[in-house]
Amino acid sequence: MxxxxxxxxxxxxxxxxxxxxxxxxxxxxxxxxxxxxxxxxxxxxxxxxxxxxxxxxxxxxxxxxxxxxxxxxxxxxxxxxxxxxxxxxxxxxxxxxxxxxxxxxxxxxxxxxxxxxxxxxxxxxxxxxxxxxxxxxxxxxxxxxxxxxxxxxxxxxxxxxxxxxxxxxxxxxxxxxxxxxxxxxxxxxxxxxxxxxxxxxxxxxxxxxxxxxxxxxxxxxxxxxxxxxxxxxxxxxxxxxxxxxxxxxxxxxxxxxxxxxxxxxxxxxxxxxxxxxxxxxxxxxxxxxxxxELSNWHLLHMYGFSEAYPANIYDTVDIPLDIVLDIAEEEAENKEFARKKLAFFKQKVMEELIGDIVVGTNGILTEDRLYMVLKVMEMSPSQFAIYEEECEEGWEEDLDEDTSALTEFDKMDDLSQSWKTVISRSASACLKRYTTSLQEDEEKLKQTKTLNSHQQYSLHLYYGQKMLLQKLINACK
Missing domain, CATH: 3.90.1410.10 (set domain protein methyltransferase, domain 1)
Incomplete structure (x- = not known):
């Protein structure tokens, strides 16, 4: 590129x-x-x-x-x-x-x-x-x-x-x-x-x-x-x-x-x-x-500017995989077994660097990755034993399943409630990493003429990221 x-x-x-x-x-x-x-x-x-x-x-x-x-x-x-x-x-x-x-x-x-x-x-x-x-x-x-x-x-x-x-x-x-x-x-x-x-x-x-x-x-x-x-x-x-x-x-x-x-x-x-x-x-x-096709994150980092939401149709926000795994463990009924799968993932993440979950303007861009994580985390002990054995000779991300329900916000209503809960909680956790709320950002957007260029471009960046996270949360209600 x-x-x-x-x-x-x-x-x-x-x-x-x-x-x-x-x-x-x-x-x-x-x-x-x-x-x-x-x-x-x-x-x-x-x-x-x-x-x-x-x-x-x-x-x-x-x-x-x-x-x-x-x-x-x-x-x-x-x-x-x-x-x-x-x-x-x-x-x-x-x-x-x-x-x-x-x-x-x-x-x-x-x-x-x-x-x-x-x-x-x-x-x-x-x-x-x-x-x-x-x-x-x-x-x-x-x-x-x-x-x-x-x-x-x-x-x-x-x-x-x-x-x-x-x-x-x-x-x-x-x-x-x-x-x-x-x-x-x-x-x-x-x-x-x-x-x-x-x-x-x-x-x-x-x-x-x-x-x-x-x-x-x-x-x-x-x-x-x-x-x-x-x-x-x-x-x-x-x-x-x-x-x-x-x-x-x-x-x-x-x-x-x-x-x-x-x-x-x-x-x-x-x-x-x-x-x-x-x-x-x-x-x-x-x-x-x-x-x-660059997100506001890349535009500000590499070029010093960003586009106001929703002008950048290529905008994205990342959800760290660790957050998804930790919340999936919290939501699991069998905590001990969930921790075993969590350890399995973290080992593979460290070895294979499968990366974070990327949310785009229409849905999940790394849907195969998220689907694989959620699918494995809900496996029964017998199912996971078979999957773990199959992975011994190499990391296998493809579970040969239809992941289309994750690619568009409008289709996420078809997901199971347990999956929607993990996704929604993960997005909500990411909203807490910013220093301002969506409401505060919206007030600043009314006063952009009083902001210098650094403040404006940063505002466009984190407001756009938060809006994508909020869209994901709303899609999983």
Whole structure:
């Protein structure tokens, strides 16, 4: 799956102003937003024009006269707007592969080829070449770096207190901690020593953790990974493995913002990449790409934004398997036998990592997993003995049963009451992990204009997750 661009192109200045004002200062607060917004818009327009001039100077690129780029999109920085009606299937712009930024096209490509980075992280070479090009005033990609935001508002750049206050219970908090640990370790053990080793070739100023983190945010929010080719032979697949794993920075493609119901798509061609409209787009409408079928959890973690409920049709929420197992044990009549099955599961979970239960907008997405757990937990001793024996040579998840009743909320009425009780209690337990209630969230939603971007996107995230859990609870009544 490709990493796509981040629509969150807001700056810290805007986030600072957009804090909740005291009631007596509302008019001044609103005027401040207008002033900052106007200043930011002029700055963005200037940078966007310079970038478009650079992009169009390459004869192998193409930019349609039906679109433009600038700060009139759905976010604080740049987006793409239709200035004429666009039909389905039109090419909006074409990008030569020569201006894609990655280790094989950057100006230190020979160094990276001669002395490859000893890292398991597929991003590190790209990050080093980005830092080098960023500091090189003669770099081919200088106009590209100039148009990128000075700060990508990813949660890893929020304060620790802010993350704990706004993201507890969502799963993003733990993911950010893992990211930061990996970033610091990779920089200290791999990237910094490599830069020091080649300080005569790599641009001065690159041995900088803050710059490295900023480049990480660009890769997280703006990079693309080319989809695998449909190779027929295993030999061809092995030969192309290295090429498939290349991550690109793609100037212009990352100007588009994202919504789940997008109207454009990036197509990879042998010599170029093309952005093509997937439906008719009216004059004045924004052109949106898609970063994939991503939940709000992934959008906020990787790109720094989320969609308001129920706009994101791909939104999900996880129910830890441990919670389901513990509640299934509590609901069992034979506690001792339930604990035996619980131990069996936890051993298998640890060994096979079968994962948590994922709830989507229409029902359970990992329905086979949940069905298997509930089915085994209700087995009689004789049934479980047979099943346990069958599992001795390997973990068997498929019980060859119809799991469709779990795939849609509307069908869950057909489940047994014991199953509905376990599911409902598990969802209710997950609601307790958040720091606010649904009622409190709904009050905040009425006041979104008084919230800064971090507060708004976090609210959209955890409110959407809670609504999915509540839908599951209601379906199991």
């Amino acid at each position: 490709a990493n796509k661009n981040s629509p969150v192109k807001g700056d810290l200045k805007m986030a600072t102003v957009a804090k909740r004002p005291r009631e007596e200062n509302v008019e001044q607060f609103e005027q401040n937003i207008v002033n900052v917004g106007t200043e930011n818009k002029i700055h963005c327009e200037t940078r966007a024009k310079s970038f478009l001039k650079w992009f169009s100077s390459n004869d192998e690129n193409f930019f349609s006269d039906k679109v433009t780029i600038g700060p009139d999109g759905s976010c604080a920085q740049n987006g793409m707007i239709a200035i004429k009606d666009i039909e389905e299937g039109e090419c909006l712009f074409q990008i030569s592969r020569k201006i894609l930024l990655h280790p094989k096209t950057c100006s230190i490509s020979k160094l990276l080829e001669k002395d490859p980075l000893n890292s398991e992280n597929g991003w590190s070479e790209l990050l080093i070449c980005m830092m080098h090009e960023y500091h090189d005033q003669e770099s081919l990609w200088k106009p590209y770096f100039d148009v990128l935001p000075k700060s990508v508002e990813l949660p890893m750049f929020w304060t620790k207190d802010e993350r704990e206050q706004l993201l507890t219970g969502t799963g993003v908090l733990e993911a950010v901690k893992r990211d930061l640990d990996k970033i610091h370790k990779e920089f200290e053990t791999v990237v910094s020593p490599y830069i020091k080793k080649h300080q005569g070739v790599i641009s001065p100023g690159c041995d900088d953790l803050d710059l490295y983190k900023r480049m990480v945010s660009y890769v997280m929010g703006y990079s693309f990974t080319e989809p695998p080719k449909d190779d027929d032979s295993e030999e061809e697949e092995e030969e192309d493995e290295e090429e498939k794993s290349v991550i690109y920075m793609v100037p212009m493609a990352d100007m588009l913002n994202h919504i789940a119901k997008n109207n454009a798509h990036l197509s990879f061609k042998p010599d170029c990449l093309e952005m093509v409209s997937t439906k008719a787009i009216k004059k004045g409408e924004e052109v949106f790409n898609t970063y994939g």
